[in-house]
């Protein structure tokens with residue numbers, strides 16, 4: 681989550697949206713079965729072209745990895761046939777703010793994108809305050825079978841970074 685906060689601090693603040701950071705972590709097993717947790721991708725608000733969100737950007741960046749880049753996540757002897765979809769199924773997503781459930785811009789919501797990517801678990805730094813919309817992202821994730829973990833201890837930092845001007 682500290683790394684997700686680092687991502688959030690890269691956002692260029694705007695008055696109409698939050699500054700959010702997201703890190704997607706996946707377990708990588710070597711041929712000998714040793715498991716290591718590595719970063720698949722990162723994202724922050726408005727990082728990519730358009731009015732983009734951190735979680736969607738991290739997903740897009742993961743899905744845009746070239747086969748060669750993806751190969752790093754499949755050590756020798758492990759088939760990479762499943763590609764990024766296989767990795768995302770085991771992914772833990774760390775996001776500084778609750779993934780959005782509705783977007784006033786009409787763009788797809790991050791909660792839907794995470795559900796669509798079939799990620800395993802989502803760690804959330806702090807609930808989205810009602811500054812802009814009522815957020816039901818966590819409920820949406822849970823209902824779709826994504827494990828939601830409310831991380832304790834960084835709420836103030838996550839919220840402060842989100843509301844940064």
Ligand SMILES: [Zn+2]
Pocket residue numbers: 733734735736779780789790791
């Ligand atoms: Zn979003």
